[in-house]
Amino acid sequence: MGSLANYLMEELSLKTSFVIPIGPGIPVPQSAVTTWVIMAIVVVLCIIFVRNLKVVPEGPQVYVEALVGFIYGFIGDLLGEKGKRYIPFLGTILIYLAVSNISGFFRATPPTKDLNVTAGLALISLFLIIYSGIHEKGLKGYLHSYVEPMPMMAAINILELFTRPLSLCMRLFGNILGGFVLMELITYAAPLIVPLPFSCYFDFFDGLLQAYVFVLLTSLFMNESIE
């Protein structure tokens, strides 16, 4: 039993891939390296498939356009006309989360298992919520939105500023970590074939769902601060 606990703790611990030898040394976590690999793969795929775009689509262009069209439709519907400029950024987060959550299926450690990553994403999302509000209403108008519909609500509105990113961060982190732990246990108990259906569920279904939920909620919050 002790060996299983040790194995699990070993797998769960956040590794530092290498240290950039500048000054006291900048540690580069494993999640960042995985992220770079994901970025490289996605960008290379984009360069391969988003070449020679034609007005009359043919071949893989149809699928690429369907994907981009889905992202534009999904986020655009949530954000409305005013939030159109944020679609590519939220689409990037969606693609990044989807790919990194799925990466567990290929025996990579998903970057979203690192609390720093989900917290960073939650910070970005908080920044987007505040920025879109200020951009749309001006600083004064945005600050005024905290005392609406009545000044008493200000405390709750300010509290939301912390609870929203916290819930975004923890929901994503908890789901991916839980899936990861379960998958490690299953793989430990029965390393052959058995993990496959579970991996399909935890990595594909849950992973894509969490990516969707993260972007959905961020868009909803942004829409709220824009309107």
Add this chain to the structure above:
Amino acid sequence: MFLKLDWGIIWPIVNIIIFYLLLRKFLFGPVSKIMEKRKEMISSDLKEAAKTKTEAEGIKKEYEQSLAQAKDEAGQIISDARARAKTEYQDKMDKAKADVALMKENAQKDIEAEKQKTIAGLQTEIAGIALMAASKVVEKETDNKGNEKLLDDFLKEAGV
């Protein structure tokens, strides 16, 4: 430990921003550009089609109008021609009738003149013959009073 929140939070933020810039350049930019282009093309094509349609309708109207006009003109020409032909026919007929009448009159005149001429000829001939006969009679019996009287009577009767 797996619950570690530290300065490593910088990494995902920086990575996402770089990823965003890359995707904007390689995925969202070109794809949305081409989609926008297609949208524009479709709307301009539709506009063009609507324009062409109205143009075609105008041309059709014009064509129908000119066709109706041509039909009217053709009818006019035909009726004109018919009327002209009728009057011409009438004229010709009248002229022919007049000619025929004239010719008939002339012929009758000719016949009459010929007749008169013949009658006159015959009369002179008959008178000659009668004279000859009379002279023959006279040669034989000139002194015969009765014969002389007979001759006179004959000549009177003949109307010479």
